[in-house]
Amino acid sequence: MTTASTTEFTAASADEAAAFGDEGPQGIVTDHSRATADGAHTHGVGGKPQGSRAERLTSFDLADIPVPSGREEEWRFSPVARLTPLFDEDLAGSGVITTVVDAPEVEVEIVARDDERVGTAGRPGDRAAVVAWHAAKEATLVTVPEGATASEVTSIRVEGTSSDATAAHVVLHARPNSKAVIVLDHVGTATLTQTVEVVVDEGADLTVVSVQDWDAGAVHASSHRARIGKDAKLKHVVVTFGGDVVRVTPDAEFTAEGGEVEMVGLYFADTDQHQEHRLFVDHAVPACKSRVTYKGALQGEGAHTVWVGDVLIRAAAEATDTYELNRNLVLTDGARADSVPNLEIETGEIEGAGHASATGRFDDEQLFYLQARGIPEVDARRLVVRGFFAELIHEIGVPEVEERLLASIESELAKSMSVIEGTA
Amino acid sequence: MPTLEIHDLHVSVETKEGPKPILRGVDLTIDSGQTHAIMGPNGSGKSTLAYSLAGHPKYQITQGTVTLDGEDLLAMTVDERARAGLFLAMQYPVEVPGVSVSNFLRTAKTAIDGEAPKLRHWVKDVKVAMEQLRMDNAFAERSVNEGFSGGEKKRHEILQLELLKPKFAVLDETDSGLDVDALRVVSEGVNRVKESTDAGILLITHYTRILRYIKPDFVHVFVGGRIAEEGGPELADRLEDEGYDRYLEGAGAATV
Numbered sequence: 001m002t003t004a005s006t007t008e009f010t011a012a013s014a015d016e017a018a019a020f021g022d023e024g025p026q027g028i029v030t031d032h033s034r035a036t037a038d039g040a041h042t043h044g045v046g047g048k049p050q051g052s053r054a055e056r057l058t059s060f061d062l063a064d065i066p067v068p069s070g071r072e073e074e075w076r077f078s079p080v081a082r083l084t085p086l087f088d089e090d091l092a093g094s095g096v097i098t099t100v101v102d103a104p105e106v107e108v109e110i111v112a113r114d115d116e117r118v119g120t121a122g123r124p125g126d127r128a129a130v131v132a133w134h135a136a137k138e139a140t141l142v143t144v145p146e147g148a149t150a151s152e153v154t155s156i157r158v159e160g161t162s163s164d165a166t167a168a169h170v171v172l173h174a175r176p177n178s179k180a181v182i183v184l185d186h187v188g189t190a191t192l193t194q195t196v197e198v199v200v201d202e203g204a205d206l207t208v209v210s211v212q213d214w215d216a217g218a219v220h221a222s223s224h225r226a227r228i229g230k231d232a233k234l235k236h237v238v239v240t241f242g243g244d245v246v247r248v249t250p251d252a253e254f255t256a257e258g259g260e261v262e263m264v265g266l267y268f269a270d271t272d273q274h275q276e277h278r279l280f281v282d283h284a285v286p287a288c289k290s291r292v293t294y295k296g297a298l299q300g301e302g303a304h305t306v307w308v309g310d311v312l313i314r315a316a317a318e319a320t321d322t323y324e325l326n327r328n329l330v331l332t333d334g335a336r337a338d339s340v341p342n343l344e345i346e347t348g349e350i351e352g353a354g355h356a357s358a359t360g361r362f363d364d365e366q367l368f369y370l371q372a373r374g375i376p377e378v379d380a381r382r383l384v385v386r387g388f389f390a391e392l393i394h395e396i397g398v399p400e401v402e403e404r405l406l407a408s409i410e411s412e413l414a415k416s417m418s419v420i421e422g423t424a
Numbered sequence: 425m426p427t428l429e430i431h432d433l434h435v436s437v438e439t440k441e442g443p444k445p446i447l448r449g450v451d452l453t454i455d456s457g458q459t460h461a462i463m464g465p466n467g468s469g470k471s472t473l474a475y476s477l478a479g480h481p482k483y484q485i486t487q488g489t490v491t492l493d494g495e496d497l498l499a500m501t502v503d504e505r506a507r508a509g510l511f512l513a514m515q516y517p518v519e520v521p522g523v524s525v526s527n528f529l530r531t532a533k534t535a536i537d538g539e540a541p542k543l544r545h546w547v548k549d550v551k552v553a554m555e556q557l558r559m560d561n562a563f564a565e566r567s568v569n570e571g572f573s574g575g576e577k578k579r580h581e582i583l584q585l586e587l588l589k590p591k592f593a594v595l596d597e598t599d600s601g602l603d604v605d606a607l608r609v610v611s612e613g614v615n616r617v618k619e620s621t622d623a624g625i626l627l628i629t630h631y632t633r634i635l636r637y638i639k640p641d642f643v644h645v646f647v648g649g650r651i652a653e654e655g656g657p658e659l660a661d662r663l664e665d666e667g668y669d670r671y672l673e674g675a676g677a678a679t680v
Binding site: 363364365366368369370371372373374375376377379380383384386387388389390391 | 478479480481501502503505506507511512514517518519520521522523527528531532535536567584588
């Protein structure tokens, strides 16, 4: 049982049903059965073989991370040409306005980047992230004081006002034994590279929701870097609806035992939208727990979503408990979902590790069943899609956000129904 | 008086080797208030008849007509058929994750009636129907058919039958996989519907045991995609004694 082994699973496709709770002899579960392969689903083959995620270069130095060509592992699914403005050394634009409506218990400051409270969570891991670090000279720092429980949601609104490439930096810091919900909203249009640092100190319980609801034309790269302390809990929610290109890369790193992270994502891509979510959960210390659940729907020609979930269980991280799931629902022809879970396990002494990914088209049998009860096709499709997202939305646990999401899904569905009905 | 009239119905299913004929000229007329049992061996086309009436896209009608109240059923979409008054209790009900039973029932009722049911009456109707089918209250908040046992799925089908009140109900092997207690509960539900709504029932079954609880007015023996013999309830008794062998010997060469 103590044999250290490295097992890397790249691009598996599995059904979630069997994957968890039915642990193998080493407590490792990676269900690769029932792989589904249709035109809308890649298995991640054909690219360059990836080394351990631990070897990925991270740096605060621009010179260390060159402008990508698009062939790099971390860029191979991305429309790099569209993101190029975010790779320049000097981003001069001041294209976003950040407004914070804070809970009374929460402190908000604008601080210089050299403030010691900035730059403590992780390091930039790609060109857009290192540019964001350099170009943003100030950061919006939101602090939940030690022992405080925020009585209201703190809302940070990032509004894009021009298409000039620009950078922004937000630090969300929950001090020991505090509790808060912080919602980041992205609206308007912008060409933005962004850093969102999330620091959750010992015993704190923080929920962060980042909603990308940009207008058409927006290009957004966002490096979320979370540091989770002893017995701390982070719920990290990413919701992507709007914008032309949105690429969010949440990293979560445990620094002490007993940490827990729940990462939830929901996305809905329309015609020609590119929505990419690349996650990395780094289990470097023992006895931490991570859960990742991302679900997306796609509709329209050229709609493209990418989900990459990297989980690394380092040799020291005994008693780790991790599971990640991605599901995609392809509503129309011409859309493409890439889904790549990667699990690296360097110790056998764990509680459990599993992942699952499934990409499917609309289930005709579900439609038949609902229609056979008199429900018209359009309404039946709505029911199925709402059902697909329903559980995930309820997991968010922030009623204001849940209601908004349900409304956003309704308006997305109105678009797809017009496609189906031919009234578009 | 509403009538479901099936005339010379031929149906094929698409296979890799090309279309395969399953139904080979079915004639059947059901008046409201009547209960017709269709009995037959496996593979005789009983379920094909059920799904063809409901409009499942897998089945191609190649010949014949089906009318409900004189309206051409075959020209209607699946949901139009249901709104015209046809109900199919399925042998294998489909899971719809994330859609609660209560939401599903209300949506279906609204679609069938063309208006939302009055809330107070509706909640009571659902509650009473569930109690009569020995279904727990918590059932209403579960996702449609997700994780249901075989018996729960069948009760849920009959619950819909009771609440949607169709003119004609096709019950496709509703008795399969039920223990004696569940069979009785489900049969009582069907009998309540017959008494309270005067619906016409087309009961498809392999076994005679459900006919002890739901009394048919007519029994049709289905073999090789058509009706081989018709009679009254006494025909079911004879099938119980003799089985289907007598028909299969005659039709065997033609069905393979």
